[in-house]
Amino acid sequence: MLKQIEGSIAVAEAIALCRPEVVCAYPITPQTHIVEGVGALVKSGALENCEFINVESEFAALSVAIGASAAGARTYTATASQGILFMAEAVYNAAGLGLPIVMTIGNRAIGAPINIWNDHTDAMSVKDAGWIQLFAETNQEAVDLHIQAFRLAEELSSPVMVCMDGFILTHAYERIDVPTQEEIDAFLPPYDPVQVLDPVEPYSIGAMVGPEAFTEVRYLAHEKQLQALRLIPEIGAVFKDVFDRESGGLIHPYRTEGAETIAVALGSVNGTIKEVVDAMRDEGAAVGSISICSFRPFPLDELEATLAGAKHVVVIEKSLAPGLGGILASNVRMALREMAVPVYTVIAGLGGRPITMASLRGILEAAAKGRLPDVQFLDLDHGAVEREILRARGIRRSGPTAENILKSLGAAAVAGDE
Amino acid sequence: MTEETALQRVKFYQTGTHTVGNRLIDKGARSVQSSMDRSNAITSGHRACQGCGEALGARYALDAAMRAAEGQLVAVNATGCLEVFTTPYPETSWQIPWLHSLFGNAPAVATGVAAAMRRKGRSEVKVVAQGGDGGTTDIGFGCLSGMFERNDDVLYLCYDNEGYMNTGVQRSSATPPTARTATTPALGDAPGNVFGTGKNLPLIAMAHNIPYVATASVAYLHDLEDKVTKAMHIPGARYIHIMVPCPLGWGTASDATIHIARMAVESGLFPLFEAEHGEVTRSNKIRRRVPVKDYLAPQRRFAHLFKKGQEDTTRIARLQRMADANIERFNLLGERESP
Numbered sequence: 001m002l003k004q005i006e007g008s009i010a011v012a013e014a015i016a017l018c019r020p021e022v023v024c025a026y027p028i029t030p031q032t033h034i035v036e037g038v039g040a041l042v043k044s045g046a047l048e049n050c051e052f053i054n055v056e057s058e059f060a061a062l063s064v065a066i067g068a069s070a071a072g073a074r075t076y077t078a079t080a081s082q083g084i085l086f087m088a089e090a091v092y093n094a095a096g097l098g099l100p101i102v103m104t105i106g107n108r109a110i111g112a113p114i115n116i117w118n119d120h121t122d123a124m125s126v127k128d129a130g131w132i133q134l135f136a137e138t139n140q141e142a143v144d145l146h147i148q149a150f151r152l153a154e155e156l157s158s159p160v161m162v163c164m165d166g167f168i169l170t171h172a173y174e175r176i177d178v179p180t181q182e183e184i185d186a187f188l189p190p191y192d193p194v195q196v197l198d199p200v201e202p203y204s205i206g207a208m209v210g211p212e213a214f215t216e217v218r219y220l221a222h223e224k225q226l227q228a229l230r231l232i233p234e235i236g237a238v239f240k241d242v243f244d245r246e247s248g249g250l251i252h253p254y255r256t257e258g259a260e261t262i263a264v265a266l267g268s269v270n271g272t273i274k275e276v277v278d279a280m281r282d283e284g285a286a287v288g289s290i291s292i293c294s295f296r297p298f299p300l301d302e303l304e305a306t307l308a309g310a311k312h313v314v315v316i317e318k319s320l321a322p323g324l325g326g327i328l329a330s331n332v333r334m335a336l337r338e339m340a341v342p343v344y345t346v347i348a349g350l351g352g353r354p355i356t357m358a359s360l361r362g363i364l365e366a367a368a369k370g371r372l373p374d375v376q377f378l379d380l381d382h383g384a385v386e387r388e389i390l391r392a393r394g395i396r397r398s399g400p401t402a403e404n405i406l407k408s409l410g411a412a413a414v415a416g417d418e
Numbered sequence: 419m420t421e422e423t424a425l426q427r428v429k430f431y432q433t434g435t436h437t438v439g440n441r442l443i444d445k446g447a448r449s450v451q452s453s454m455d456r457s458n459a460i461t462s463g464h465r466a467c468q469g470c471g472e473a474l475g476a477r478y479a480l481d482a483a484m485r486a487a488e489g490q491l492v493a494v495n496a497t498g499c500l501e502v503f504t505t506p507y508p509e510t511s512w513q514i515p516w517l518h519s520l521f522g523n524a525p526a527v528a529t530g531v532a533a534a535m536r537r538k539g540r541s542e543v544k545v546v547a548q549g550g551d552g553g554t555t556d557i558g559f560g561c562l563s564g565m566f567e568r569n570d571d572v573l574y575l576c577y578d579n580e581g582y583m584n585t586g587v588q589r590s591s592a593t594p595p596t597a598r599t600a601t602t603p604a605l606g607d608a609p610g611n612v613f614g615t616g617k618n619l620p621l622i623a624m625a626h627n628i629p630y631v632a633t634a635s636v637a638y639l640h641d642l643e644d645k646v647t648k649a650m651h652i653p654g655a656r657y658i659h660i661m662v663p664c665p666l667g668w669g670t671a672s673d674a675t676i677h678i679a680r681m682a683v684e685s686g687l688f689p690l691f692e693a694e695h696g697e698v699t700r701s702n703k704i705r706r707r708v709p710v711k712d713y714l715a716p717q718r719r720f721a722h723l724f725k726k727g728q729e730d731t732t733r734i735a736r737l738q739r740m741a742d743a744n745i746e747r748f749n750l751l752g753e754r755e756s757p
Contacts, residue, residue: 021537022530051533055526056564063523063561067494067530070517073537075530093519197492197515197531199543206495206518207505 003178007139007169010176011104012037014143016047017184018150020076020102022068024053024061028083029116030166031106035078058083062090062103069099070205072196074150077101080166081108081122088126095130095221097206098195100153100160102146103131107267107318108166109351113402117352118166119318120266123295124327130221132160132228133296135266137252139169140176144247145293147179148235150188155231157194158224163295165268167352179243187242225297232294250299252291253306255281259288260311261368264303264332266292269316269348269355276360287364292328303335312342312367316360316378318349325375342370348378384408450482450643457484457513459493464511465503469672471662471679472500472577475636476548479575479660482643484514486650487544492535494528496549496558497521499584500577522557524549525565528572536571544650548575551592552582555619566626569654573646576619576657579664587667591617594687595740596733597719599667604722613736620693623657627696630656635690636663637680641702645692661688669718681713686741689748691757698757701748710738 003010012034015023023042025035041047051068055061061077069075079087084105094101105123109115123133132152136142142164149160164170195205209217229250236248254274256262263273270291280287290306292299307313313336315329324330326345333343346363349355359379366372387408392398450456459480466473484491495501495518504511505518519527528547535543547565549558554576565572581599582588588601589611596610604610623631630652634642642660649656663679665672682688683702687710690702711734714720723730745751 022533024530049537051537053529053533053568055529056560056567059523060526060561060564063519063526064530064533066519066523067517067527067532068534069530070527071492071531071534071538073530073534075534089520090523097519197517199490199492199515202513202515204505204510204512204516204518206516207507207510208502210506 001178001180003176004173005176005178006033006171006173007142007164007176008033008106008171009037010139010143010178011146011164012041013178014146015076016041017179017181018076018147018188019047019074020050021073022051022053022065022075024055024064024075024077026055026058026061026079026083028058028080029106030108030118030170031078031080031083031104033170034104034106038076058087059090062087062094062101065101065103066090066094066097066099069094069101070097070195070197072191072193072198074154074191075101076103078104078106080106081110081116084122084126085110088129091126091129091131094159098157098224100150100157100191100193102149102153103159103161104146105161105163106166106170107163115351116166118168119350119352120163121319123161123163124319126161127296127327130158130225131296132156132158132225132294134160134162134248134294135292136162136164136169137268137270137291137293139164139172139174140245141247141293142169143176143178144239144243144245147184147188148239148248152228152231152235154191155235156224156228158228163267168268177245183242187239228294229297229299232297248293250292250294250302251306252293254289254291256288256290256306258286258309260286260309261314261364262287262307262310262312263289263314263316263360263364264292264328265289265316266295266328267318269318272355272357273316273360276357276364279357280361280364285364285368287368295328298331298334300335303332304338307336307341308339310341312344312370314344314346314363314367314372316346316348316355316363320347320350344372345375346372346378347375353379381409384412449640450485450647451478451639453485456481457489459484459491459514460504460511461513462511464509465506466499467666467672469665469675470499470503471636471664471675472550472579473503474675475577475642475660475662476500476575478636478639478642479548479646479658480514480546482646483544483546483573483650486647488542490543491515492517492531492543492545494519494524494531494545494547496524496547496553498550498553500548500550502584521553523561524553524558525572525574526561528574529565529568529570532571544573545571546573546575548577550583551576551578551580552590554578555591555617563622563626566623566628566655566657569628571653571655573649573656573658575646576659577662578659579662579667581664581667583664583667591615592619595737596723598722599719609722610719620657620659620691623659624693624696624698626655628655628657629653629695631693632657633659633661633688633690635661635679635683635688637676637683638690638702641690667719669721670716674716678713678716681708684708685710685713686745686750687713687737689744689750691748698748701750701757703752704745704750707751710734710741
């Protein structure tokens with residue numbers, strides 16, 4: 001049913017239609033509206049047979065989810081930013097135990113400096129924890145990916161993280177087709193666990209494993225991700241049959257036929273990138289883009305095939321590996337290891353910095369001319385950075401960097417007014 | 419004359435041990451452990467040290483819980499000695515559904531198991547969570563307090579051996595003053611763990627007003643079983659704090675575990691009591707009071723208090739005062755009417 005609705009509330013409604021049996025909630029911006037929405041549906045009785053548990057931390061939220069999932073319940077939670085770091089130990093544990101928990105990340109920067117706005121540092125911090133990580137491009141896709149996530153998680157017995165950009169998606173009101181209960185029931189079978197705590201058939205889950213078998217257990221975790229590479233498109237196809245729209249899959253190429261310069265990105269920024277691609281195509285530029293939906297498992301073969309004809313690959317990413325550059329770009333380079341094509345890293349949108357069409361166009365045009373550095377920070381205020389480097393160079397006790405950058409920006413603004 | 423009445427006519431008391439042989443008491447009063455139909459929740463063959471108090475305490479507690487739950491029990495375990503010595507194949511000891519997740523989250527995991535059981539229509543399945551003192555009083559404290567505060571339907575068992583024994587005997591917030599550990603060495607002006615630190619988890623549990631809190635000891639196994647059985651029949655959050663001496667960490671003989679545990683209780687340092695909804699309802703009276711010094715002296719972790727010719731009378735007296743305060747607070751000599 002079409003609704004003009006906030007992204008978080010649409011996701012909450014979709015989660016409820018998936019009939020979760022245990023939902024754990026701990027507040028952190030910007031995912032709060034999602035668990036609040038699910039909580040209201042439980043409290044009103046609209047979502048029956050569901051335990052909604054208010055816990056004392058994100059670590060507890062995922063830990064409760066671990067217990068519930070191991071006891072055979074369909075389990076959901078959501079978090080963001082510092083929350084995922086606080087639960088990091090349980091993030092690895094849920095994957096190691098192979099528990100099909102679905103968790104939303106309302107993507108947000110990680111401090112210090114504390115910052116509540118969008119980037120992908122939180123998801124990247126646990127990219128190798130063994131979870132499947134799906135990135136939504138739109139709120140419609142966020143809704144659809146959650147529905148697919150339960151099926152994927154339960155078929156593989158692996159946890160799935162659905163990443164949706166904080167504020168840009170979570171707090172945006174737009175037209176969304178929220179499925180009906182009948183549609184979801186037709187798509188999502190009841191959860192049939194591969195392992196469950198049951199006195200009828202007692203066994204130990206979470207036993208210690210030494211060097212004699214640890215590598216094999218870890219290999220099987222890798223193998224499970226490789227299975228997901230096959231399953232994700234299959235589930236996307238079944239989804240299309242039931243819901244009559246494309247959602248999910250591994251990657252979404254956009255106007256890549258004959259494109260010499262191709263932008264690659266995760267999440268909602270792909271909407272802006274597509275607008276830029278359209279504008280530049282209208283002017284005859286050979287540009288295209290790829291939105292990566294499945295970041296883990298990483299679709300190496302699909303990217304290699306789609307980027308085969310490209311002369312310049314521009315990875316636009318909302319995260320930073322300090323001391324290296326790009327995380328997504330490093331992964332894309334792995335896909336292109338057989339090809340002599342430059343892969344540029346553009347660090348963009350950190351801590352909610354807007355990514356404008358003008359800036360993206362500048363990047364793509366520079367890339368087409370081979371004039372991009374390996375690593376570029378989009379719209380970096382070089383003046384502010386240089387002033388701070390100079391200021392701090394002369395004083396041992398130079399004080400906190402963040403505060404001094406803000407002071408410097410304030411002073412520059414005042415000077416500009418005068 | 420029936421066999422039953424023949425048993426009743428025997429008037430024999432095993433002096434010095436406070437233990438009445440199970441054969442000598444009414445069937446109904448015999449221990450769960452003495453019964454042929456005990457569940458053997460933790461079987462033999464595990465890798466615990468000789469004389470391990472935790473292995474003994476867990477075995478008695480879980481078999482009692484299994485009987486009370488009529489076999490419908492799931493156990494959640496924090497990381498620690500109990501988890502390590504019971505799980506590596508082929509020494510796996512658990513005969514009941516058992517889940518280990520992390521060091522600091524056993525109470526939250528147990529909450530999740532209980533919630534799932536309710537939603538799956540399996541409310542008859544009861545949930546026990548268990549951990550050592552480190553997993554309970556330190557790293558798992560946040561999750562434990564959350565589980566208490568929500569009054570989740572979980573019985574939490576803390577096996578307290580007063581330190582991080584699994585990692586090589588480091589200090590926890592349950593380590594007593596003056597005890598030597600790897601991180602509180604017996605050096606300097608204030609050897610061992612310092613006075614004025616640590617937390618009393620049973621009292622903190624009581625402050626959550628949960629339905630049931632108790633302390634127990636492996637020296638009083640009938641009492642331990644009784645408390646577990648009672649707790650298993652109460653809905654909501656329940657907490658039992660069980661003293662389990664550690665021969666390795668305490669520096670005691672492996673055949674002295676019960677004796678040491680008994681002296682902890684008889685000295686007043688480890689009071690046995692029950693509390694309901696935040697109020698102490700009963701305390702176990704000390705039958706033969708012993709000086710704290712007698713409890714401390716056989717333990718190498720307190721050896722620095724008993725150096726030849728320079729016994730640390732000041733610190734021993736201070737520990738005695740702690741025991742005396744417990745005796746007064748919990749009425750352990752029965753001088754008042756209640757509790």
